[in-house]
Amino acid sequence: MSPGIPHDDIRWSGPRALLIEVESLDAVLALHAQLVEHPLTGQVEAIAAARTILVVFDSRTNARAARTAIATLDARQSKDAMVSGNPVRIEVVYDGGDLAEVGRLTGLGVEGVVEAHTGQLWTAAFGGFAPGFAYLVGENEVLNVPRRTSPRTAVPAGSVALAGNFSAVYPRRSPGGWQLIGRTSARMWDLEREQPALLRPGMSVQYVAVRELIELQEQPGGNAVSPDAPAGPSLEVVTPGPQSLIQDLGRPGLGDLGVSASGAADTASARQANRLVGNEPGDAVIETVLGGLAVRARGELTGALTGAAAPALIKGPGGNRPAPMYAPFALHHGESLQLDLPYAGQRTYLAVRGGIDVEPVLGSRATDLMSGIGPAILEQGTMLPVREVERGRVVGAAEPSTLPPAVLQGGGTAVLRITAGPRQDWFTPESRAALTKQAWTVTAESNRIGVRLATAEGGQPLERASAEELPSEGVVAGSLQVPPSGLPVLFLADHPVTGGYPVIGVVVPEDLPAAAQLPPGIAIRFVEVDPETLQPEVTPKP
Template structure:
């Protein structure tokens, strides 16, 4: 009864905190403010100078909760930590209006030597009427300005060159463009930082590394920098930087205290090191990445006493086998596991969320998840792996982070301290951080392929109360906010997107879920200029079949986004298997409603957590429903309802014995 009273007080406080705030309904003449799911907005502007000025104005405000400000050719994407921050960003954008004064540039001048022998150099000369010599003269004779980051780390759109060099992209993109290629398209120039597909016209090549994670900063060119190209005749050997993919795996990052070591006996289909990711770097082409099912990694970490954002392992469909070389504690989530002796004989099962101790020589084997696709394993101290931009997450699109585990790999375990007992982040269900064979970065205009805002802390995510969400009797239902480009589709296509059932195809991966179903018809045939996208964006390529972006999505895309799945449903999306059906349900981002019954997770009967009061730690236990309600309060900028809820919990919930 006391717990029910506490739950009522918490839900009342959550309702008070969730009152609607002014949204992005009005915008200045010449601009539009469009919703991107429930945690981002897209500001549409008339031209590139307005984009750069508006992006600079938003960054200068240092708005709380703003994670990324991503300028593009005609838009500025503002990605936020929660719904309240997104509403605040929309109000700020309304006040700013359309700016056209150029931002003050504090950039450097970067000189790039180029051998002009590209495959498209002669064709560009014919298209422009300049000839080969004229193209080289125009490309080198005018300084370019780094405008905004692109689809991959180190790819930067350069603007301000000679207007005569405005040429269209290739009708059919190349499947592989070499690293160091210097290219033109649509009035921009760029240098490809790594080998990838691409549709830009190639003028030449350079040996300069556009991205090198050993350099500080890793990107050679940052937005605001001036870039001058210089023609050279000597041969240039172009080295693919292959970011994050050295042939050898370090046992631990420099200076890490190693408490234990694990040996990989079987990596399974695909096992990656993942943590909370690297949010805050989208302006230089780096997506957040991180665990696909953020709640699952958090809960595995909490079970062994780690901070919720510690590095763990994400295993695709089970099969991972590790041997402990030293004593270590481990836990799994989503999947089950078995502890085996050195001979491979099973000793005892491991239930999700239960920490077990492994003696030297013992092994842990992850089972195939009974429901879902990806299982998570955490060890006390966390996996000690080299970090790039503050994260050990493996990004399958850009190549940042450690490579997939291989048989025989040795994994170090770090001396990560346990969670702060006074932090509400120790409560399962509170704010979650930002989430097949490894692929190359995609075409900058394809669905798979500016100074950064200050890096934020962990990003909020959805509450999850159970190890294994039940397999729904019918299709999974993912809630989405229409747009920002729903008007690019016919009314029939917009209706069909939400009405019909889609199927997850085997071509899905950490970049996105590729869906099969009747194609969606466009109302507009022109080319969409590249613009920022987020985890949850549903892009529709020319074949009309949607792609739902997941953690390793590109920073920008050139196909229209018909809708954006809300953040609370993305962990569920990450666990959908090939062949599973799903449907999309449109919602108001300020009133998304309850999680549809078909995808409700199993509620834990009790959730234990701790608070520190007057220097003393108090152990408490609440129902899963109360834990979920506290998540709403943590997302609110108003601390009053949260204080009321905590007071209610302390009055109504008895301590754990």
């Protein structure tokens, strides 16, 4: 009989996700292979990490049933299926800026490091912080070195690096603290390929030393939207405001590639805007932050504004008129729509009947600022085509806002419901209590990646019960990750797929739209709720 996985090693990460702990990286790869080959009912993601697998589901019911099913699985099975085919060959010029330092740290010298790196087979264990970034583990630990004490602000694409017991290739220019030992022209991430990521978990790699390479060219961070006028109806961006993006409901299911789901930060408002103009829920809309957006209609359009309520004015040859919030309105050819600073909240959504028709990337039109995938940030002069309206699409009636009173009124204290995080036991009892007993304040450093919090007056940062390092593991949107400062970061739509700090609690998915609208300075209180009912617990936990 299979020994199964102990229930204590299957931790909840919010009401719809499970974090499974196993004894080794081999066990991670074996169990991950099973979950990919035979997904459980309602499984959306299965993200492998150093010692864990995060499995995300579409509902609490399916997550609960999966917890029982996972307990019967054997992480030792299917190991033969982990690596298939010939190793991926990656040619490397060994001239990295940290090569000599790695030689000193390992005692191998420069030539010894190159021999050790090329003389063993490496296995892709799990994805990382960027699309195409794969953590590779070798057959021995002779190259186990610490990260740099001072991370670089920019590591070139194609850099071959070491950190801990892992090797990796940076797929794009990004900050990084790994030790650089060489460079390669292998393209780790290419959207022109059928499989954009060169490496997936379980694949093997052979590094090969060469003397020269064809230099790797950087890929642009986002897909440019054509400035040329489309043939059909369209919107012209006159002024983009502080930040305006194309968003839909995102691209879930690609966590193993290092790609977060992304999508609208406030999904409730994006859905409402589409509903008002008769679109499908996942049609593309414009998400704009703190007003300032101005667009001009090319053709006869129907629009709707939702999310953070803002003064909106339609200007045209026939005069000016106000545009309503939370109701459909006509935007005639040549008229412009201008948004001012919201009364409260941060993000306003503009939908047009038919939907914004930019080119999808990996099945979505969402702009992912963390991964650099999707349409580019909107600029002055950008022309956005609008899809031809299908017959039978009927605009909706006016609706009330979906935002909670604290956001609508721009004051008071916002309340967000949470469930216990997978690493709640990493914190002192006093800190676990402080998370919900004290108020927190949203800081100005918040963005689509996460809401950064500070202590309110009289509050204390959260203190860990242990100082040990947490190996990187999968995280869900809503996670309250706590760095060494003790000040939580609430992950939003563009959060990294994996994180290296413990998660003390998880905001329930139903409250994430409100979290995305919280402006700097507003106070927050967290209330722990029963994950089944999402109501506050009546009796304290034993």
